Amino acid sequence: AYAGHQFGHFTVLGDGRAILLGEQITPCGNRMDIQLKGAGQTRFSRRGDGRAALGPMLREYIISEAMHALGIPTTRSLAVVTTGEPVYRERVLQGAVLTRVAASHIRVGTLEWASAHNDQGATRALADYTRARHYPQLADSPEPYVALFDAIVARQASLIARWQLVGFIHGVMNTDNMALSGETIDYGPCAFMDTYDPATVFSSIDYGGRYAYGNQPAIAQWNLARLAEAMLPLFDPDADRAAERATATLDRFPALFEQHWLDGMRAKLGLFTRERDDEGLVNDLLALMLRQSADFTNTFRLITTGRLLVHSTNTDPELEAWYRRLEARRGRQPQSPAEAAALMRRHNPAFIPRNHKVEEALSAASSSDDWSVMARLLEVLATPYDHERDLPAFSAPSVGDGSYRTFCGT
Ligand code: AMP
Ligand code: MG
Numbered sequence: 268a269y270a271g272h273q274f275g276h277f278t279v280l281g282d283g284r285a286i287l288l289g290e291q292i293t294p295c296g297n298r299m300d301i302q303l304k305g306a307g308q309t310r311f312s313r314r315g316d317g318r319a320a321l322g323p324m325l326r327e328y329i330i331s332e333a334m335h336a337l338g339i340p341t342t343r344s345l346a347v348v349t350t351g352e353p354v355y356r357e358r359v360l361q362g363a364v365l366t367r368v369a370a371s372h373i374r375v376g377t378l379e380w381a382s383a384h385n386d387q388g389a390t391r392a393l394a395d396y397t398r399a400r401h402y403p404q405l406a407d408s409p410e411p412y413v414a415l416f417d418a419i420v421a422r423q424a425s426l427i428a429r430w431q432l433v434g435f436i437h438g439v440m441n442t443d444n445m446a447l448s449g450e451t452i453d454y455g456p457c458a459f460m461d462t463y464d465p466a467t468v469f470s471s472i473d474y475g476g477r478y479a480y481g482n483q484p485a486i487a488q489w490n491l492a493r494l495a496e497a498m499l500p501l502f503d504p505d506a507d508r509a510a511e512r513a514t515a516t517l518d519r520f521p522a523l524f525e526q527h528w529l530d531g532m533r534a535k536l537g538l539f540t541r542e543r544d545d546e547g548l549v550n551d552l553l554a555l556m557l558r559q560s561a562d563f564t565n566t567f568r569l570i571t572t573g574r575l576l577v578h579s580t581n582t583d584p585e586l587e588a589w590y591r592r593l594e595a596r597r598g599r600q601p602q603s604p605a606e607a608a609a610l611m612r613r614h615n616p617a618f619i620p621r622n623h624k625v626e627e628a629l630s631a632a633s634s635s636d637d638w639s640v641m642a643r644l645l646e647v648l649a650t651p652y653d654h655e656r657d658l659p660a661f662s663a664p665s666v667g668d669g670s671y672r673t674f675c676g677t
Pocket of ligand 2: 443
């Protein structure tokens with residue numbers, strides 16, 4: 268059972284097609300949830316069939332595994348199996364079940380559910396459970412619930428910064444799709460941005476661009492405000508004081524995010540030290556990229572290999588001036604160019620799941636029962652920071668008119 272704000276509107280929904288099998292303690296002592304997605308109707312299915320089609324489950328498999336290889340906290344995909352049963356959407360599709368492994372499935376919407384039922388006992392029990400399971404270091408905190416909220420905010424600021432740094436667009440950042448563990452969860456119409464543009468949206472149902480690339484940090488903060496509302500009575504018995512505590516923590520989100528993002532951008536540019544104008548240096552690059560419709564991943568890839576200027580056909584004097592600034596900036600740090608290059612290689616992926624490659628893999632598997640395309644893609648995506656491989660077919664951006672659309676697959 269969970270609730271959530273979907274595109275800004277509150278609904279009590281619960282999982283309509285997922286069954287939590289239970290927990291497993293891994294050999295290193297981590298407690299993991301194992302869940303089946305697409306296993307059939309549940310008591311929350313409303314009018315849905317509880318099923319999933321093969322394509323969307325394979326998309327979750329590919330993208331979540333790619334995210335894991337990129338070093339970004341995420342639920343994992345253990346298996347996708349076809350059910351042998353048809354699933355009726357716009358067309359008849361093959362049914363499939365995804366086995367998902369997660370640190371837990373506790374979402375912002377789980378606490379919203381308790382709060383919507385005016386059940387303070389349940390809210391407190393859930394918060395205690397979440398703290399014990401995901402933030403055990405806070406056990407002795409004098410203000411345990413404020414500390415928990417603080418820690419959740421901090422983890423989300425770091426997670427969303429990681430998304431922004433690789434151009435990942437979640438697509439449906441509803442509060443029921445935000446895990447309190449800080450893992451990326453519920454891969455629906457997600458996709459990676461090719462051409463840099465903060466307004467990039469792929470999801471076919473996101474008409475207003477609410478979940479556009481550039482909006483993700485603000486939406487995360489908005490979701491955390493909904494979490495704060497659900498937790499409010501736990502912060503302080505006095506409503507005004509509780510609101511003050513919540514607001515103080517929420518207000519820290521933008522600065523926390525900025526710090527993670529800027530540190531990540533420094534690493535992407537081979538910078539170890541901090542200087543006042545670093546943010547200006549990064550923003551000037553992004554402005555140039557926007558103007559030139561540059562590919563996000565490949566621009567940083569060219570910076571990593573030192574070929575940014577070599578590559579441009581008609582060298583833009585502004586880009587050249589920017590690159591000289593970067594070189595001068597690097598000259599003011601004690602680290603060697605080789606160390607800078609190694610830092611960049613660790614932070615700039617050579618390979619991301621390019622939209623057309625994902626589509627190719629899904630289509631081969633679901634239409635022709637050919638799994639080799641997906642196997643090859645997964646193999647490339649398993650070592651995204653390996654810059655030694657020259658695989659133009661996997662690093663080239665999708666060619667198209669920017670009309671690529673993704674679907675929830677519900
Ligand atoms: P999602 O967009 O995947 O986060 O799903 C939003 C809500 O719709 C969740 O409660 C899902 O469990 C539910 N849902 C999605 N697909 C189905 C389906 N085929 N049958 C029933 N419920 C579904
Ligand atoms: Mg969901």
